[in-house]
Amino acid sequence: MTNDLLRAKQQLERHVLRLLADAYESNQDFCYCTLKTLVTTEINREIIRAILIDLRKDDLATYAKGLWTDDGELAGSGYAITPEGRDYLRALELEAAQ
Template sequence: MSDSYPEARRFFDRHILQTMAERGGSFGHTETFFPIRTFTNEWLPKEMARGLLRDLAQRGYCQFRCGLFTEDGEVAGAGYGITNVGLAYYRELMPAPDN
C-alpha cells in the first residue's frame, strides 16, 4: 500500500472528527449528531463523506443515529456523532501547539 494512503486517511478522519468535536452542541460532544451535509464541501462530496463516516463508525470513532430531534422538539432525521474513543483519536490527530 502506498505511503500516501495512511496520510490521506488521517486527513479525512481529522476533517470529520474536528467538525464534530469543535461544533459540539448544547447536548455535549458525544450526544450531538450531524447530518452528512455538515461534512461536505467543494473537495468532499456527499458520497465520499458518507463512506468516510461509515468507516469511522465501524472503527468506533463515531456513531450513527436515526430519529433525531432538534432542541425545539422538531424531527431532525439522522446523523453521525463522535464517541469518546473518537475524541481521543481526534486529540492524537491534532498537531501539538507551539509554545
C-alpha cells in the same frame, strides 16, 4: 495501503472528526451532524460517507436516526463523535503538529 494513501485517509478522518468535535464542543449534551453539514466544496458526499463508514466501524463516530429537536420536531438522522473518536483526533492532531 501505501504511506501516502494512509496519510491521505488520516487527513480526511481528521477533517471529519474535527467537524464532529467542533459540533460536540458547542453542545456537549447532545449533538449530531447531518451528512449535508459535513460536505464541503472540496470533499463530496461520497467521500464523507465512506470516511464516516470507516469511523463508525472503528467506534470513532456514531450514527442515529429518528432524532428530534428540543422543540419536539423531527430532525432526521446524523453523526456524532464518540469519546474514542475524540482521543483518536487528539492523537492525529498531535502527530500532524510534529
